[in-house]
Amino acid sequence: MACLAGPAAAATLGQQQFLPADEAFVPDAWAEGDSVTLAWQVAPGYYLYRHGFGVSADGEDLAADFPAGEPKFDEYFGDVEIYRDQVFATLPAAAIADGDTLELTVRYQGCADAGLCYPPTERTLRVDLGR
Amino acid sequence: MAGLWKPLVLLACAIAALAGGVYLQQYLAAQRQATDASAPTPAIDFALTDLDGQPQSLAAHSGKLVLVNFWATWCPPCREEIPLLIELQSEHAESGLQILGIALDQADKVAAYAKQMQMNYPAIIAPPAAGFDLMDAYGAQVGGLPFNVLVNGAGEIVFRHEGALTREQFAPVLTRHLSQQPAG
Numbered sequence: 001m002a003c004l005a006g007p008a009a010a011a012t013l014g015q016q017q018f019l020p021a022d023e024a025f026v027p028d029a030w031a032e033g034d035s036v037t038l039a040w041q042v043a044p045g046y047y048l049y050r051h052g053f054g055v056s057a058d059g060e061d062l063a064a065d066f067p068a069g070e071p072k073f074d075e076y077f078g079d080v081e082i083y084r085d086q087v088f089a090t091l092p093a094a095a096i097a098d099g100d101t102l103e104l105t106v107r108y109q110g111c112a113d114a115g116l117c118y119p120p121t122e123r124t125l126r127v128d129l130g131r
Numbered sequence: 132m133a134g135l136w137k138p139l140v141l142l143a144c145a146i147a148a149l150a151g152g153v154y155l156q157q158y159l160a161a162q163r164q165a166t167d168a169s170a171p172t173p174a175i176d177f178a179l180t181d182l183d184g185q186p187q188s189l190a191a192h193s194g195k196l197v198l199v200n201f202w203a204t205w206c207p208p209c210r211e212e213i214p215l216l217i218e219l220q221s222e223h224a225e226s227g228l229q230i231l232g233i234a235l236d237q238a239d240k241v242a243a244y245a246k247q248m249q250m251n252y253p254a255i256i257a258p259p260a261a262g263f264d265l266m267d268a269y270g271a272q273v274g275g276l277p278f279n280v281l282v283n284g285a286g287e288i289v290f291r292h293e294g295a296l297t298r299e300q301f302a303p304v305l306t307r308h309l310s311q312q313p314a315g
Contacts, residue, residue, distance in 0.1 A: 016294050018273045074207055076244075115208035115295035116275040119235070119259060 019043055021118045027106050029125040034093035036102060036127055038064060041086050045113045050081040052109030052120060055091065057102060064089045082110075102127040171287035174199075174280065175268050179233065181253040182242050187231060194284045195229040196305075196312055201266050201278040203236040204244050208295035209277040213248055215298055219305065220252045227284070227312045228305070231255055235262035235276070281305075284312055 018024075025048060026041040038055065042048055050069045055062045066089045069081030096102060104125045111117040176189045189197060200216055202209035213232075220230045230252040234241040238256045245254040257265065269280045270291050281290035281304065290304050 018275060018293060020273050021275070076204065076207070076210055109205075111207065112275070112294070115211070116273070116277075116293060117203075117206040117208060118273075118275045119203075119263065 016112075016114045016116075018112055018114070018116050019046070021121050024112065024118065025108060025110055025121065027108065027123050027125060029091075029104055029106070029127045031102075031127055031129045034096075036091040036096060036104075036129075038089040038091060038104075038106065038125075039086065040083070040108065042084055042110070044085075046110055047082040047084050047113070048087060048108050048110035050083065051077075052107070053089070054105075054107035055089075056105045056107075057097065062091060062095045062104075064091045064095070096129070100129055100131050102129055171283065171285075171289050172270070174282045174286055174288045175265075176286075177233075177257075177265055179255045179257055181255045182238065182245060183253075185253070187253055187255045189231075189282060189286065192229045192231070193286065194313070195227050196284060196308055197282040198228065198230045198305075199269070199280045199282060200230060200232045201262060201271075201276055201280075202232055202234055203276055204234070204240045205236070206276040210244070212277055212295045212297075213250065215296065215301075217248065217251055218298075219301075223305065223309060226309045228309060233257050233262060233265070235259045281308060283308060 024043045024046045028039045028041075030037055030039075040048060047070075050066055053064070053066060055064045066087070069083045069087075072080050072082045074080050091104075104127060105122060106125060107120055107122045109118065109120040174189055178186065178188050181187050189199075198216070198219070200212075202213070204210065216230050216232070219228065232250065232252060233255045235257050236259075241254050241256060263271075263274055266274060266278050269278070269288060271278050271293060273293060275293060277293075277295055279290075279292045279296055279301075280288055283289045289308055292301075
C-alpha cells in the first residue's frame with residue numbers, strides 16, 4: 001500500500017489529503033443493560049463538536065448524556081467543547097421506547113485540524129436491545 | 132548447487148519484475164489521474180442570488196479569473212481565510228480577479244458576518260444540498276469546507292483546493308493564472 005500512496009498523494013497538487021467524513025468519524029451504538037451506549041471513533045487530527053451532536057428516533061429528539069469535552073475557543077461561537085480520539089455517550093433507559101430494536105438517527109459535525117470542516121452528518125444506527 | 136540456485140534466481144527476478152510492472156502500471160494510472168485532475172475542465176454554471184438579491188452566475192463574470200469560494204459561518208477555517216480573500220480581491224481586482232463566495236448557510240448569518248468582515252466580493256447564498264452538489268460537480272473529493280475553485284476567463288477550472296488556502300500556497304497560482312488572462 002505504501003507504493004500506492006506515493007504517486008496518488010502527489011496527484012492532488014501537493015495539498016493536504018483529507019479523510020472522507022465516514023472515515024474521519026465512525027459512529028456506533030449498542031445496548032448496555034437498560035441503556036444504549038453511543039460511540040464515535042475520531043481519526044487522529046480530527047475532532048467533533050459537542051454542540052454538533054443530535055440523537056433521534058422516529059423523528060423524536062432524544063436526550064443523550066455526553067461527557068465534558070476538551071475546551072476550545074472559537075472567535076465566532078465563543079467557548080465550545082470538542083472531542084478527539086473517541087467519545088462515548090449514554091442514552092438512558094427512560095429515553096428508549098419499548099421494542100426489540102431501536103433505530104437511531106445520529107447527527108454530528110466536526111473538522112480537521114489541518115483546516116477543513118465537514119457539514120453536519122446524519123447516520124442511522126440499528127441497535128438490538130436484546131429484550 | 133548452481134543448478135538449484137539458477138531457477139530460484141530467475142523466479143525471484145520474475146516476481147520482482149511482475150511486482151515492478153504492477154507498481155509501474157498503478158503509478159502511471161495515478162499520473163494519468165493527476166494529469167486529468169489538473170488539466171482545465173469546463174466549469175458548469177450556476178444561478179444563485181447574492182445577499183443584495185442580485186442574480187449571480189459564472190457567466191456574468193465571463194472573461195475574468197473567478198475564484199469560487201465555498202464556505203459557511205459554522206466553519207472556522209472558512210472564516211480564517213476570508214481576510215485573505217478580501218485582501219486578494221482588493222489587490223487583484225484591476226487585474227481581472229473576481230472572487231465569489233458561495234455560502235452554504237443561512238442568509239441572516241451570512242449577512243451579519245459579511246457586514247462584520249466588510250466583504251468586498253459577492254456573498255452568494257446556496258441551499259446546502261445544492262451547494263454541495265455544485266462542489267461535487269467542481270471536483271470536491273471529500274465534500275468539506277472551505278473548497279476553492281479557480282475558473283479562468285474561458286470558463287475552465289484551472290485549480291481546485293480543499294481546505295483553507297494560505298497566501299503562500301495560493302499566490303503563485305494566482306499570479307500565474309492572472310498573467311495568462313487576456314489584457315483588458
